[in-house]
Amino acid sequence: MAISAHESVDVGRPGGTPPPGAAVSQRSAWLGQHMGTAALAAVVGYTIGHYVGSSFANGYEHVAASGQNDVANVLALTLAVVGWLLGSGALNYPMAKLVGREPAPEIEEKGVGRYFRYSLDHKVVAMQYVIAVLLFLFTGGLLAMAVRTELLSPTTHYFGPGTYIAIVSEHGTVMMMMATSVITGPIAGWLLPLMIGSRRMAFPRVEAFSLWTFIAGYMVILTALPFGGFPTGWTGYAPLQTQAAGGMDSYLVGFVVVGSGMIAAGFNIAVTIINYRAPGMTWSRLPIFVWSLLAVASLLALATPTLATGCLFGILDRTAQTSFFVDQHGGSSFLWENLFWFFGHPEVYIMALPGFGIVGEILPVFTRKPLFGYRVGAAGMLGVALLSFFVWQHHLFQSGINPDMRPLFMLTTELISIPTGFIYLTAMGTLWKSKIRFEVPMLFALALYFNFLLGGISGVYLSDVPVNVTVHGSFFVMAHFHYTIMGGLIFAFFGGLYFWLPKMTGKVMNKKLSLIHFWMMFIFFNATFFPLFIVGLLGQPRRVFEYAQRLQGLNDFSTISAYLLASSFIVFTINFAWSIFIDPKPAASNPWDSLGLEWQVPTPVPFDNFERIPLILADPYHYGEPVPTPVADLGVPAVALAGSGAGGGSGPSGLSGAVVVDGEGRASDV
Amino acid sequence: MSRQHASTANGASEPRHARRVVAMWLVASAIVDPLFYFVAGPHMPPGDMTSSAAGAQFDFNVLTMAALPVIVGVWIYGAYTLLTWRAGRGGPDPVMTPTSRSNIRIQTAWIGTTTVVVLSAFVFGTVELVVPAGAGGGEGPQPIWTPTSKTVLPVQVIGQQWKFTYRYPTYGGFESDKLVIPNDTTIAFHVTSLDVIHDFWAYQLGVKADANPGTDNVAFTTTRAVGKVTVRCDELCGIWHGAMYNYGEVVPKAQFQQWATSTEASLASATKLLPPFAWSYTPSANGAGGSFYPDNVDAFSKTEVYGAGAVSAKTAASKSS
Amino acid sequence: MTRSARLGIFSSLFAVAIGLVVFVSMAFLRSEPPTVDFATGHAAGQPVDMTLQTVGAVGYGAHPTWVSYLTKAPDGHWSHTTLWDLPADTRINVTLDEYDSGSPLRNPQLGRVYGTAGNVESINGKDVSLVNATVGNGVAHTFSIPTLGVNVPLYGVNGEAKSFCSQPAPCPLTAEHNVITFSFVTPKQTGQYPWQCFVPCGAGFLYGNGGPMQTIGYMDGFLKVVS
């Protein structure tokens, strides 16, 4: 057995704890670095960068003629981000390393102040992520309201056309940046170690780095509007990109910044899953959410570098005047399209898969049944992740690139619906002959299946090249990906929040407000986006400020629904502020009677997560057994007995000796 | 196995859930599919004005015929399970059975069915792409799926920020703001751009092709009926992307002939100023009013140039001001 | 901290957020150049006279180096804008003083004059229906309303001329310029009709189509046709 195997390896200092080595002295809680110093350093960095950029590039002929100094913009933004990291303390350890220092031990921080610091506690980072992600989401949502407002009328305009395009682009980019981290940041950051029985993420500094670059990216992309916006949409197609106003620099730098955060997050998640699973957490016992994270992490780590490189080329085109994307100087307008979509398509699965993972966790709890087809579900996620690297040209079916490859890309794209179908198989199998409790997280999970069905099937139309001729680049596409990303990922995100917030914060959300939020969001989401399928089929291209008069009725219906959809988020915000901050009510330790490992630890979760490294005994889906198999031996009495209808049953630790475990090796043998 | 626990709630024997669901699904599918095909199908976009539009409409309808049973199936299944086994009904707790974790037969059947559906969709899509010569989509400079018709009318579509113009190489290469094409004719649209990427979307024609600078993107279609055509730009190209549309017409052959020859004559003096017709052009990457790239950067290739390179006077002007 | 204190903090944060949103959307995103009103007080059936000028560089404001159109308001003062309220179904007589130097056209098709009365423009008193941009001073800008099928190429001035306008806009009549007149008829259907220049005159931008070419108030605008 594996346990004996690892007993035999040389144990550094029997009975001792690992010495921290030459530790960097701990900074004072009051005088240390925090968000304020980070912002200050960012401003200083921005000023320096802008000054340097202006001083040597203002004389360039094209800068003098256009009055637009992209060199200064890029330098200012880059140095602002560097300053932000420096001021936050992100670079303390990397710099201390240069003189050979060991990392400081991760000590527990107390108080509200820790949420404003470069914290190494994955639970603090995750809560920072929750706020950051919501900020991102609501900013993008407000921009969406602006977009819908403009589309109230086909010919009279609320915004100028340039402003409108800038708003559309800003909305798309903000939302895409947000969506890459909406689950991997807050929810996975909080829960991944708990779900695999670990006390920490593998690289806490990398975890924190991903958060702070994420926030930096948010601020960088917001500077696009004062810089004049950018007219390319989130896809940033060159050569329009090369021609665009100064806001384009924010887009390019912002994607490099957010991209490095994405790479860091994916890297950390993958390494943690591979190495930090508790003894007994075999691959076949991994919660389905962790499987989805593994798939997502590999996509984040491997697809994002292409985006960052493409953005670097874009920056060089705009500042050093290279010609990567300019045909007349030996470049190619197709090059960006290829680089971007090679990242861009895995990106959309980065946004879909964690949602699948979350609903896969929620469903068994509220049906009191094991997850049906667990292996198929996990295989489906890996299959989607793998296939997503081979489909990017389906975005370019009408572009004139490689027409001979179209059947191939049609095939790979349609093949993705097979592993995606597994997700439905697991859900439908789990629902069969179950006992369904319509709690708020369950409603969100079911809504995902409803929305994603329409989103996924409309994707088949898009993958079919002949039909794609009509629907490509129209509102049909727009409705399609809002159904998959918002209808899938964002619903899963809120489902996950309602599900895990009692554990994360120790407080309960108000149920009535939560239900109002859900029903408003579900109804008006569909009312907003379903008409847009029709609008697209009737010939309205994306990102236009003028459209056919006959489509005004549908557009107005969509706009009004969008306003109501937005108001559902106001309900959420009030609920969140009220229940978590203003008038908190303590939550039970395991309010949903889940068998998941993360629910077996006390609330609030201790700094080290687990008093003892747990011994995993089973997967967390043993519902419907007279005496449910406990998920793990925690070494201490479990805080709650799992399984609502399961009657007695002794505490998990009492059972451990009696359970026969199959012979699979301990997980962390690498 | 599961049935032995199921009858505890009300004493009655467990209904045959699976049969009920399947029966409901079959009935619903048998209703919605023909209903869609015969009632809505003929009106589905983009109509049937051309071969590619009709093809897109047919393909859309076929895909919908396949999709509707899937959607209806999931809905019926979902509604049935949610209503039948909701906790509020006070039914028995589910009990772990050998099949509640996995069921090889169901899983195999599911995978098999989805694979067959997906592969059929692929085969269908490929046939519908290849046989009608690219189905109206842009096929790049060297189309591999070409129409069988011997007489093809080439029309060059030139996108620029922010309008489309149309050149007719077989009529002296005149350039028009309006797209006019003859009925019952196979048209080859040669789509190109003078600056950034645009996309030529002739909605009623079922034609869509990106306009890339320096690239000739060819799309074929065969007109079948006369009528108005809306052309929109379908790739974000800057501030006036939303206003980059115009209208065209499919007219009877004789009328087209008359229009083309008279326009050729009336535009003759303007046509002389145009660069000689070419399948793609290499516009200067620099604008009229001063350069993006310095002027001494390498000369361009020998393909036809829209816009001359002489910008020095203009540069001087903008400098002096 | 008491519950009401926390409530107070969150309410004020919420209020600040809403205030910020309103400010950004109203004061920043909706800011645009002023609209010159040619419609109010217009007698039905009478033509509207409109005077414009194009300059090689505005000389002031956020983008002093950009080319621009300017509009003379009915009260006689020059306004840096391209937005006009115009009465529907009315003949507009445009007098345009062109102060910028010209160049060849990217698409020489735009040398044709069309959509104006008689499909001609008058350049310094001479009726012209086609401008060859490769000879003489070339074309500086065009005045084009794509949705109404109007296109007027604006013949350029000699950029080397001694009296070439090099002062902040508006340029004086003493500077080298071409006087271009034409007229067109506004449509019956009210609404906002985009108009633009088709000469890639955004200096220092790729393809010359950035900057002023993509900014309302410089080389783009709207005819706001009102009843």
Place this chain on the structure above:
Amino acid sequence: MSDASTSTPRLLDRAEEAAYELRAQEGSIWTGSRLLIGIVAFVFASLAFAYFYLRSSNNSDLWRPHGVTAPTMIGAPIFAIVVASALLNMFGTLRMRKGQSVDWEVSGWIAVGGLLLATAMQIWELTRLPFFPGSSGYSSTFIGWAALNATLLLTSAYWLETLLARAIRMRRAVSEDGGPARSAAPPARLFRASLEGCSQYVLFAAFVNLLFWVLFYVLV
């Protein structure tokens, strides 16, 4: 529970927990450094894609007009220095495995110097180009390569330097049980795991330099 046979899974005791976590850390460094190579490989794969894409499409006949190349007299030394540094460091690492940590320290410092020199030369080369950045596809991709390569070499040098500095600082603490090369103390074990990954990374950097040396200077 404590008397369970070794074949029965049971909780780890405190000492085993420490060992377990140390092994997890070591494993993380191992996995992480390989994944890092994968990440960087995708960066340079994107560059290679751009290279081949622009080269094969040769738009406006401007892939590489007039046969200009970047100055070989600068490019060749950069390539040679990087490969030599990587091999030297690899040699040092092998000696380290045999317990000769001083050998590695010497070769490592030389390698750091080499990598920094190569970085500086790569940047300096940008000021010595016989072409304008936007004059051709070749010129553009070359600028992209120079920027990426300078970053790659700098990060390699950084990683190696941190390890060398750590080895010095650690020397006294672990001198009793065999020094950094042999010590069973957790910091030493993590150090060796990191060194293993770093050496692979530097070798990878050398491989990337070899590949693009061929593309930009040889196969023109």
